[in-house]
Amino acid sequence: MLQQLTNLSDKELISRARKLKDQEAEGVLMERYSHLMVAVCLPYLNNGPGTSPEEVYPRLLQRLSASLRTQTIPKANEWIYHTIRAQQAQTEKNNPFFPSTESREQQQMENKVEKVATNLKEQQVLAAAMEEALGKLPAEEKYFLKEFYLNNKTFTELAAGKKYTVEKTRQILQQAKQKMASLLMNETYE
Amino acid sequence: MSNLENNEKILKIFSNIRCLNRDQLPRYLDGRLTDVEKHLVEQHLVDCDLCFDALQVLQQPQYREKYQPLASSMQQFIRASIKRISQVHKVERYQRQEQKKESFLIYFWVVAAIAIGAGGIYLVQQQSKFKTPVSKAIASNTELPATQSETPRVQAAIVTPVRTENEVSRKPAEPVTTTTPAPAPPDMPKPVVKDSVKTKVKPPATAAAVKDSIRDSARKQLTAAPKSPEVKDAPKDKPATPEQKDTPTVAKKTEDKPEPKAPPPPKKEKEDAPEKKPAAESTSTDEFLYKAAMVYHQQGDLNEAISRYKHLSESPGKYGELSRYQLAVCYRSKGQTGKARRMFKEVVRMNGSMKDKAQAALDNL
Numbered sequence: 001m002l003q004q005l006t007n008l009s010d011k012e013l014i015s016r017a018r019k020l021k022d023q024e025a026e027g028v029l030m031e032r033y034s035h036l037m038v039a040v041c042l043p044y045l046n047n048g049p050g051t052s053p054e055e056v057y058p059r060l061l062q063r064l065s066a067s068l069r070t071q072t073i074p075k076a077n078e079w080i081y082h083t084i085r086a087q088q089a090q091t092e093k094n095n096p097f098f099p100s101t102e103s104r105e106q107q108q109m110e111n112k113v114e115k116v117a118t119n120l121k122e123q124q125v126l127a128a129a130m131e132e133a134l135g136k137l138p139a140e141e142k143y144f145l146k147e148f149y150l151n152n153k154t155f156t157e158l159a160a161g162k163k164y165t166v167e168k169t170r171q172i173l174q175q176a177k178q179k180m181a182s183l184l185m186n187e188t189y190e
Numbered sequence: 191m192s193n194l195e196n197n198e199k200i201l202k203i204f205s206n207i208r209c210l211n212r213d214q215l216p217r218y219l220d221g222r223l224t225d226v227e228k229h230l231v232e233q234h235l236v237d238c239d240l241c242f243d244a245l246q247v248l249q250q251p252q253y254r255e256k257y258q259p260l261a262s263s264m265q266q267f268i269r270a271s272i273k274r275i276s277q278v279h280k281v282e283r284y285q286r287q288e289q290k291k292e293s294f295l296i297y298f299w300v301v302a303a304i305a306i307g308a309g310g311i312y313l314v315q316q317q318s319k320f321k322t323p324v325s326k327a328i329a330s331n332t333e334l335p336a337t338q339s340e341t342p343r344v345q346a347a348i349v350t351p352v353r354t355e356n357e358v359s360r361k362p363a364e365p366v367t368t369t370t371p372a373p374a375p376p377d378m379p380k381p382v383v384k385d386s387v388k389t390k391v392k393p394p395a396t397a398a399a400v401k402d403s404i405r406d407s408a409r410k411q412l413t414a415a416p417k418s419p420e421v422k423d424a425p426k427d428k429p430a431t432p433e434q435k436d437t438p439t440v441a442k443k444t445e446d447k448p449e450p451k452a453p454p455p456p457k458k459e460k461e462d463a464p465e466k467k468p469a470a471e472s473t474s475t476d477e478f479l480y481k482a483a484m485v486y487h488q489q490g491d492l493n494e495a496i497s498r499y500k501h502l503s504e505s506p507g508k509y510g511e512l513s514r515y516q517l518a519v520c521y522r523s524k525g526q527t528g529k530a531r532r533m534f535k536e537v538v539r540m541n542g543s544m545k546d547k548a549q550a551a552l553d554n555l
Contacts, residue, residue, distance in 0.1 A: 024279070024393065027272035034268055035212045035261045039244035041255040042260070057264055077209050081240040109204040116201075127197035133198070148236075149200045152229050165245075173236045177203060 006032075007166040011077040020181050026068060030061055060087055067097065074099050074107055075131070086161050105181040126165055141176030148173055207234040210241045212261070219248055263290040272319075388510055476509035477504060485515065487520065496520045518551065 005028040011031075016025035032068065037060060045053055064083050073079045080098045099107070116122035134142060147153045147161075159169040205228055210218065216229055217223050220355035235242045247253050483498035499520065518533030535555070537548035 006444065022271055023275040027268055027275065031265055031268045031272075032211075033209065033240070034264045035215060035257075036209060036244045038241050038261045038264050039215070039247050039253070040240060042256055045256075051246055055258055056268070057260075061268070067201075077240045079237050081243070084240075104205065110206045113201050113204045114206065118439050123197055127200045130200045130203065145203065149203050149233075150196070152225075154228060155235070157233050170236060170242065177236060180203065 012075050014068065014076065026065060029068075029076065030064065033076065036077075037084060039086070040084050056087075060084065061105055063087060071097050073097070075103070079104060102178040102182065105185045106178060109181045109184055129184060129187065130180070133180050135188070136183055137179055141172060141179065144169070144172050145176050145180070175190065202233065205233065209234065209238055210244075212265075215241075215244065215248065216246065219254075229307050236476075267347070269354070274377060294440050473507065475507070476505050480509050480513060487516065492524055496524075508542070511537060511540050514540070515544045518548070522551070522555070527555055 003015050006026055010029060013025045013029040016022040017029065027173045039058055041060065045051055045056060064080065067083060078099060079097050112126060116126050134145060144158060147158055155166045155169050210231060211312045214231060218228065223231060244405055248257055303438060363540050479498065479502050483495050486498060487495035496517060499513040499517040503517055514533055518537065521530035521533060531552060534548045534552045537544050538552065
């Protein structure tokens with residue numbers, strides 16, 4: 001049963017955990033992200049009362065388990081990150097997770113790309129639209145996107161080229177991507 | 191071709207890539223990923239704050255040391271809780287299945303018990319249905335109240351003569367006092383009482399026979415059926431009930447049959463016994479068929495009774511006459527007075543024991 005569950009996507013596991021109250025599915029989802037949770041929480045361990053690993057991680061899991069039943073989760077990684085940050089901020093009040101507009105637009109674009117994957121004609125149409133949106137972006141963002149996605153350059157290469165940090169490079173890429181998604185979605189609505 | 195590749199690369203900007211798994215994370219940090227894999231990871235890192243933060247933290251050596259044991263213990267903790275839950279689930283599932291099975295079995299046995307109960311009640315009802323008419327007939331035979339309806343009276347009249355016949359055949363040495371073939375006077379208490387009591391004893395045999403062979407196997411059963419010994423020590427103090435016009439009296443019947451057999455001495459009877467056997471068998475068959483017809487008659491199934499009486503009316507002897515008489519009674523009950531009159535006339539013409547009754551009925555019609 002566990003083996004079968006591990007092959008399911010995040011969406012399916014969340015759905016099972018919510019609709020069928022399948023705690024095994026919930027456990028598999030938590031296990032899938034446990035190493036990332038551990039890593040992200042490491043700087044906040046043993047910093048004060050109630051921050052030992054034996055307390056922090058079970059509490060985090062409980063919090064995630066509670067919010068899983070009540071919240072809409074389009075992306076598991078964003079939801080987990082939001083919950084970790086909320087716990088680290090030590091807010092007792094459960095701050096509900098809502099995906100940002102940018103995030104939703106990006107996700108819609110991802111869904112579109114996934115949808116046209118089997119249709120060459122639609123792929124071409126979408127690629128043309130994306131190219132057009134790419135042209136509308138500022139020169140730096142356009143450069144970073146082209147170098148990263150079309151020329152397969154790494155973060156370090158890009159950062160070295162512009163003498164930025166990796167974080168800054170990633171940030172520029174993220175912003176460029178969000179702008180592009182926003183442009184494409186607005187085009188669609190117009 | 192280059193256009194296609196370009197398209198694919200542009201579409202890559204919004205491709206959905208999963209978070210770094212347990213193996214990829216340290217390998218990325220160590221630089222042990224292939225170019226393609228690394229590029230995929232970095233594509234994901236553009237969007238995923240969780241993975242990027244994790245990598246940033248793990249790039250610091252002090253956290254890197256702590257990471258591995260904590261990650262494995264966290265995994266074990268989650269797995270243990272899943273296992274516990276799955277075991278609880280399994281137990282719950284098993285219990286649910288068992289409960290289902292049990293409830294199904296309970297339903298099954300309840301249904302089976304109801305079915306058996308209903309079947310039993312039905313059988314008892316069926317039994318009592320067949321028993322009551324015969325016992326009523328016997329009761330009527332003993333009492334013969336003045337206000338009784340025709341049918342029970344008639345049956346009583348029919349049942350008794352055979353008893354006397356049997357009695358005579360079984361007790362050849364017993365002296366028979368009455369020798370006159372003429373119809374006996376109404377006040378002959380002794381034979382009537384005896385016969386009636388004997389018939390009272392017999393019902394189980396007769397009732398069973400009627401029940402079992404109500405349709406076709408009448409003759410077979412009758413030949414096979416053992417003739418139960420008759421109880422003679424029954425109360426004899428019951429006076430004979432006054433007889434009705436339409437019903438042939440018990441006394442008459444006792445006279446009808448047994449008398450011709452009575453006169454010859456016992457020795458002769460013994461000699462003639464093997465010859466008489468087939469005749470006696472046919473008489474007993476007729477008697478049985480007559481009784482069966484009577485049962486139908488008493489139950490109100492006139493059509494069936496008529497068909498049986500008709501069948502019997504062809505047979506020579508006393509039962510032919512009696513069944514003709516009963517046939518006439520049935521017709522009269524059905525309102526077919528023409529047929530009834532014809533039958534009564536036939537009975538009168540036969541000049542048998544039922545002549546007077548038939549004549550009286552004819553006069554009344």
